[in-house]
Amino acid sequence: MATESAGVDLPAIVTLLGAAVVAVPLFKRAGLGSVLGYLAAGLAIGPFGLGLFSDPMAILHVAELGVVMFLFIIGLEMQPSRLWAMRRDIFGLGLVQVLVCMALLSLVGLGLGYPFAPSLVAGTGFVLTSTAIVMQMLEERGDLSAPKGQRIVSILLLEDLAIVPLLALVAFLAPGAADVTLADRALGIGMGLAAIAVLILAGRYLINPVFSVLAGAKAREVMTAAALLIVLGAALWMQLGGLSAAMGAFLAGVLLSESTYRHQLEADVEPFRGLLLGLFFLAVGMALDLSVVAANWRLILISVVALTALKMLAIYSVARLFRASHREAVERLVLMAQGGEFAFVLYAAALSVGLINAEENATLTAVIIISMVMTPLFVLAHDRLMPKPLAATDGLPMPEDDGASVLLIGFGRFGQVVSQPLFASGYKVSIIDIDTEMIATATGMGFKVYFGDGTRLDILHAAGATHARAIIICIDNQGAATRIAHLLRDECPLIPVFARSFDRRHSIDLIKAGVEVPIRETYESALLLGGNLLRHFGLEEERVSETLNDVRLRDADRFALQLAGDIYSGRDLLRVDAGLAVENSG
Structure with a gap:
């Protein structure tokens, strides 16, 4: 689109937003899911639909930031202890699935008459599942925190890690790769390890003090800018170290998962993540080159069917080998049967070193995109043929709920007293407060208090308000307490809310706002006196x-x-x- 106003392509922005706003609700209403809605909208407005955009790859490069931010959000949910507990699935299940899929999928290219090196690269690209699509679908299906969902997350993490050695493999297979010395390869590995070490040190010793200063300044827009700086800075740093940008964002999230400012970071990044991830799916739909599909439709059809079928076979076999139930194995193969966004990176690297030519790159890209488009249809067919049982535990115990039993808003003198019987009785309490000095004091006393403004709905969501068994409002600001009560009544009306009130008038206001039990802060102490x-x-x-x-x-x-x-x-x-x-x- 060429029309611009003051340097900003407003028609393009309006078109992208309009396509998403129209298509996604229609597809979700039809039971097809938001991902397919975005893909269809992108195809409709792209160069091979209405022709409103001529360079979808430019949009795709920007939209890949959505995948980066998505992995950062996932990292925030993965405390190091939890990640360590998943090590068997990551380096056992994940590694075996990647190796088995590489071996089987490479046979497709060999069977079609291509040399070994291009066949290996083509098959390996299809091994790398779309993190964006699978995570979005797990989130929509409510399976992200279930054991089966965590096993899929483990495999995706291993695949994201695998992009580094796979890019090295492409360089090794390239014509003239023999000229690369062992010292060069060792230098590349050393740079990657050094980048990880620096990021770990920065996350441990630098970020919390910086955020403490910014929070004290009470400038919300600066906090948001700092959150984006952390995500994008970590991604850029890992790229400079020769690693994956998405892996850098994930690692940054893990390092900050126990930070005082975790909820604030999640709330600030979430809107950008959602918009950019939607833009990513739109761009993928636009990038489907129908002229390439038309010119090579037989090859693409054979490749999509063969690669998908073999990948499904490999995923099912590995799942059963690791003692997954038949239902879980089928669900995993349906969700993970497609190629992913990292395949574009791998194929671009192979093109740059001469392993594949431009037409082969376009054909392989079309294969990946078509497989992405097919995934929501596979999931829809699966859900129709194998409906989810009422108790979908598959014989496995459900994990401990990561959401807090109680969300306590405000950790001043009132909140500290309220929390003591809860802690003494063994209840899990998540605490948020906006006073940085109070947070520092509470941390020194051994309490885990997160920075967050309870009057912001996004902060309440990030702190787990919708999953809590009860919420307590303990702040001493009457107006803010009433506003929080109104937000909670509208957003999570089934969760009981208790609150500290100033006087009778304030108690009445709180009850009208949905608070179940308001307690006047001085009433009982005055009676005792x-x-x-x-x-x-x-x-x-x-x-x-x-x-x-x-x-x-x-x-x-x-x-x-x-x-x-x-x-x-x-x-x-x-x-x-x-x-x-x-x-x-x-």
């Missing part, structure tokens, strides 16, 4: 208890009356509160 005075004056313990209970009952009756009709003004409420003590003292 009154009870101690009665004991000092010589009243028996039984009489003291009866008096305090009578005060509570009278207060509850008045509160119910006020809540039902809200018949008192603010001044009347203060008068009623003051009158309680007078009435009961007589």
Whole structure:
């Protein structure tokens, strides 16, 4: 599209957004999923549809940042201890699947009469599953945290790691590769390891102090810029070290998974991740060159069928070898049968060193894209033929819920006291607070408190509000507490919300906002002080208890009356509160 305004191609932006807004809801309503909607929209507006875009690869290069940010978000959910627990699946299951698929898929090129090196590269590119498509579908299906979903994530991680030795393999197979010395290869490996070491040190010792300074400045846009800087900086650093940008973003996420600012980072990056990932799928749809498909349709058809069938066979066999159930093995092969975005990188490298020519590169790219387009259809067919059972545990215990039992918002003097019986009873508590000094103090006391503004819906989502068993609002800002209660009522109405209130008026506002139990911050402590005075004056313990209970009952009756009709003004409420003590003292 050529029309521009002030240097910004507004028609192109409007077209991309419009295509997504129209296509995705229609495809989701039809049960075909959002991924197929994006792919179809991209094909429709691309050079081989309506022709509104002429260079889809330029958009694809930008949109690959969506994959990078997606892996960063996944990394934030993967604490090092959890990643270590997955090591058998990553380096056992993942490695075996990659090697078996490479061996089988290379046979397709050999069978079609191509030399060994191009056949190996072509088959290896198809081995690399689309992380973007599979992760998006796991998320939509709610399987990302299930054991079967975690095993797929492990395989995807190994495939992302494998891009580095596979690129080295391409360089080794290239004409003239014998000129590359052992010292050159050792230097490349050393640079990669050095890049990882620097990133680990920066994540451990540098990022938290920097974010502490930025949070103290209370400039939200700077925090967002810093979050993007971390993701893209880590990706660029790993690229400079000869590794995968997506792997760099994932590693940065893992390093920050236990950071105080984890929820803030996730909330800031999430909107960009969603937009860029959608743009990635649009660009993939646009990049499907129908002229290449038309000119080589027999070769492409044979390649897609043979590569997909052999990859499915390899995935199923490896899954069963590692004792997966038949249902899980079938679901895995359906989700992972396609080629992935890293195949484009591998084929481009093979083209640059002369292993394949331009026409072969275009043909292989078309094969990958068609396989991507077919994946949502495979999943749809699978779900129709093998509907999900009511209890989809497949004989395996479900993992411990990573979401907190309780989300506590505000860790001041009130929140700290509230948390103590919860911790003492063994409940898992996720705590967010916006006061950096309080966070530093709590961290020094051994508490894990995350930085986050509870009045932001994205922060509440990142902190696990929609998965919590209960939420407690303990902040001392009345207006902010009421706003949080309104957000929670609209977003997660089935989760009970408890709150600290300032007075009776604030309690009424909180109940109207959906809070189940508001507790006035000084009420019970004042009653206890009154009870101690009665004991000092010589009243028996039984009489003291009866008096305090009578005060509570009278207060509850008045509160119910006020809540039902809200018949008192603010001044009347203060008068009623003051009158309680007078009435009961007589």
